[in-house]
Amino acid sequence: MTSSSSNDVQTWVVEKPFVNRSCALGEGPHWEPSTKSLRYVDIINKQIHHVKTDGDFLDGTAHSTLQLKDSVGFTADIEGRDDIYVAGAKYGYAIVERATGELKYFKKLWQTEKQQERMRSNDGAVDSKGRFWLGTMNDFHCGEPQKEGILFRLQSDGSVDEVIQGVAIPNGTAWTADDKTMYFTDSPNVCVHAYDFDAATGAMTNQRVFFDIKAYYGASYNGEVPDGCTIDSEDHLWIAIHEGSVVLRVSPEGKVVGQVKLPAWKITCPLFGGENLDELFITSAGLGDDGEKGPEGSDFHGCTFRVKVGVKGVPANKVRLEEGVLERLLAEQ
Numbered sequence: 093m094t095s096s097s098s099n100d101v102q103t104w105v106v107e108k109p110f111v112n113r114s115c116a117l118g119e120g121p122h123w124e125p126s127t128k129s130l131r132y133v134d135i136i137n138k139q140i141h142h143v144k145t146d147g148d149f150l151d152g153t154a155h156s157t158l159q160l161k162d163s164v165g166f167t168a169d170i171e172g173r174d175d176i177y178v179a180g181a182k183y184g185y186a187i188v189e190r191a192t193g194e195l196k197y198f199k200k201l202w203q204t205e206k207q208q209e210r211m212r213s214n215d216g217a218v219d220s221k222g223r224f225w226l227g228t229m230n231d232f233h234c235g236e237p238q239k240e241g242i243l244f245r246l247q248s249d250g251s252v253d254e255v256i257q258g259v260a261i262p263n264g265t266a267w268t269a270d271d272k273t274m275y276f277t278d279s280p281n282v283c284v285h286a287y288d289f290d291a292a293t294g295a296m297t298n299q300r301v302f303f304d305i306k307a308y309y310g311a312s313y314n315g316e317v318p319d320g321c322t323i324d325s326e327d328h329l330w331i332a333i334h335e336g337s338v339v340l341r342v343s344p345e346g347k348v349v350g351q352v353k354l355p356a357w358k359i360t361c362p363l364f365g366g367e368n369l370d371e372l373f374i375t376s377a378g379l380g381d382d383g384e385k386g387p388e389g390s391d392f393h394g395c396t397f398r399v400k401v402g403v404k405g406v407p408a409n410k411v412r413l414e415e416g417v418l419e420r421l422l423a424e425q
Contacts, residue, residue, distance in 0.1 A: 102341070102350040106397050109355075110373070111143055111155060114394030118375035119215065119320065120166040121396075122408060123365030126174070130365055131167060132375050132396065135214075136232065138163050140193065143396070145366065158193030162186075163231075166216035168224060170418075171410040178411045180213035180226040185246055187418070198421035199252055201228065201244060210234050211241070215320055215361070217265035219274075222412025223247060223294055225255070227262020237261050243276065245294055250417040255296060264321030264361075266329060268344070269406070275302060275329060279317045282306050284331060284342075303331065303346050320361025320375075325404045330372065332359040337387065339374055341401075352399055355392045364405020372399050 116136035144154035162182035184201035241259035286302035341350030378394030
């Protein structure tokens with residue numbers, strides 16, 4: 093890895109992957125402090141990956157995989173439980189047994205057979221109150237995603253709200269440290285939106301464009317879109333640029349102040365991890381089966397990367413459910 097600075101933009105160049113194993117669609121990285129490991133998903137292959145990052149495992153080879161019955165787009169820890177985590181799965185909210193990968197739904201989201209067949213979960217995030225936000229979209233066999241997706245919000249009492257309808261490809265969701273601003277990305281809009289956020293109620297208001305990808309690239313724009321994101325301790329947003337081979341660090345004012353260049357084309361999601369939350373882990377997607385080729389130098393499609401960028405992230409929030417809610421919802425399925 094090399095680092096340089098030019099025109100007020102700090103640049104880190106990553107030359108090789110941390111996990112040299114290609115995912116069809118790597119997504120949803122999550123740092124597990126208790127196990128000192130990275131967890132991420134492969135949506136297409138219906139897998140959850142765990143990689144140890146301490147001791148002798150710094151090369152990413154201490155790697156295990158859970159094979160699931162359905163696709164999962166995002167996972168989150170749940171307060172008070174170490175044996176399971178919560179997932180945004182094909183049909184809705186589910187729990188996954190950490191040891192076996194057994195997946196059980198506790199809140200399915202779709203009412204009709206057509207919806208169940210056409211839709212899946214994609215990206216998600218947990219806010220400071222423990223609400224699990226989950227973006228849904230058309231499944232792969234439906235072709236080009238239509239605006240049929242919904243951004244859902246799971247409350248502590250087990251109820252689910254439809255917050256934003258008409259979503260095509262829901263991605264990057266994050267909040268500022270003061271809990272007053274929420275970021276959300278619908279990738280085909282080619283921008284990241286910001287909203288005023290009410291932490292007490294979870295309400296999003298006053299939508300505006302925070303970062304415009306086309307405006308940033310200007311005449312050199314070549315189809316790049318924003319994918320997943322994470323936020324650091326200085327309230328800067330780190331945005332994965334799909335079909336751009338880069339993660340951009342964007343200031344609260346919307347200015348690019350840093351970039352991580354990567355040897356993969358379809359960058360999907362960054363996340364801070366490591367014992368001091370000072371390492372950026374980055375997932376990516378593989379190429380399609382139709383002879384698709386990435387640009388020269390992007391040889392590690394679908395691999396996972398690791399880089400120190402001189403700033404720390406913030407701890408992930410855990411899902412909070414009121415006592416007895418999870419058990420009740422599981423029994424109702």
